[in-house]
Amino acid sequence: xxDLYVILKLAHVIGACILFGTGLGIAFFMWTxxxxxxPAVIAATARIVVVAxxxxxxxxxxxxxxxxxxxxxxxxxxxxxxxxxxxxxLYVLIGACWLPVVWIQIKLRNLAIDARDTGKLLxxxxxxxxRVWFIxxxxxxxxxxxxxxxxxxxxxx
Numbered sequence: 001x002x003d004l005y006v007i008l009k010l011a012h013v014i015g016a017c018i019l020f021g022t023g024l025g026i027a028f029f030m031w032t033x034x035x036x037x038x039p040a041v042i043a044a045t046a047r048i049v050v051v052a053x054x055x056x057x058x059x060x061x062x063x064x065x066x067x068x069x070x071x072x073x074x075x076x077x078x079x080x081x082x083x084x085x086x087x088x089x090l091y092v093l094i095g096a097c098w099l100p101v102v103w104i105q106i107k108l109r110n111l112a113i114d115a116r117d118t119g120k121l122l123x124x125x126x127x128x129x130x131r132v133w134f135i136x137x138x139x140x141x142x143x144x145x146x147x148x149x150x151x152x153x154x155x156x157x
Contacts, residue, residue, distance in 0.1 A: 005074050012067040016151075019060035020144050022052055027137050030105070034130055039115035039122055046109030053102055061098070065091065082157035083150045090143045090150075097140040104133045 002010075026049045033045035068087075072079055079085070111126040 005071070008067050008071045008074060011063065012071055015060045015063040015067060016148070018056050019064060020148075022056040022060070023137075023141065023144065026052060026057075026105075027141070030108075030133070037122065039112045039120075042122070043109060043112035043116050046105055046112055050102075050105050050109055053105065057098070061095065083154050086157065087147050087150050090147050094140045094143040094147075097136045097143075101133055101136050101140070104129050104136075108133065 029045050030049055033042045036042070065088075068084075069079065071077075072081075072084060077084065079088075107129055108126060111123060111129070114120075115122050115126070
């Protein structure tokens with residue numbers, strides 16, 4: 001039988017994997033669809049991406065701090081430990097990048113659907129929003145990697 005610590009740690013690691021994997025997968029599929037410049041391909045891909053973000057990313061965004069705080073409590077590690085504080089700061093910054101990205105993905109999907117349904121090219125707004133989406137992904141991706149480093153090494157900062 002597993003004890004509470006093992007269950008929480010497993011949930012935390014699985015949540016981290018889902019968060020990172022879904023983010024990386026979404027980035028790959030959106031970037032690949034965008035490269036086709038085909039509104040139908042982009043619309044179909046963005047539709048699935050938005051659903052994946054709601055089902056997987058949003059769930060992990062909620063579970064990560066919950067399991068992390070529970071782990072700190074179970075192991076009697078203070079939330080004021082520097083590597084935890086830095087992880088939380090990075091988590092908030094990642095969220096500040098992710099929230100607009102979700103809104104942008106919905107806009108990209110809608111613009112692609114409109115272009116597909118009217119037989120027009122993707123509008124300039126689509127390309128501008130895609131650039132913003134792409135740029136916001138980099139600090140979020142780097143932040144997640146750095147949180148992994150902090151969780152694994154637990155450095156005395």
